[in-house]
Amino acid sequence: MIKNKRVTKNHLYSQSPGNIVSDMDGEKVMLSVQKGKYYNLGELGGEIWDLMKEPITIHELVTTLQSQYDVAQAECEEQVKDFINQLLEQGLVKIEDRINS
Template sequence: MIKNNLSTDSVVSQMEGNIVSDMDGEKVMLSIQNGKYYNLGELGGEIWELIKEPISIQELVTVLQSQYDVTPAECEEQVISFLNQLIDQGLIQVEDNDHS
């Protein structure tokens, strides 16, 4: 299995074609493309909202870290793990930020 090569410089954004609803404070999503339902949970729903527009993983981690009591390393690890799951399901797109 090929491992997704995400770094904090990677820029992620939502793929089109997903219907997202709020259920008791948690986000649930239906992917039109694969016909599957996903429960993103509270934190996953928050990440989903933050990636409506393209955003670097570093910015994502910074925003979440300011809202939750978590170390930068732990936050980065959790965010990348969640994003890898979304990539595996074809729900987000990734660009490498090579604008140096």
């Protein structure tokens, strides 16, 4: 696992284990059992969270979201990176080297 928590296109991102996620009125909320904290992921954040059940790249996330929403690639990529950075800071996401970079 990578210690440097910088979001790049050359890494895979996936959910860290030990979190309980529930759907409340169309938004995802998460309880981090390890930290004992609740997080509101929102609707779009919940969608990103669901996509990270299996390791996924930023490019794959952005491509999937762009197929569902009318958003420019640069803006989508920036928002996805910001969201993942927040998850990384809280220890909610794992980051791995891409095997075939």
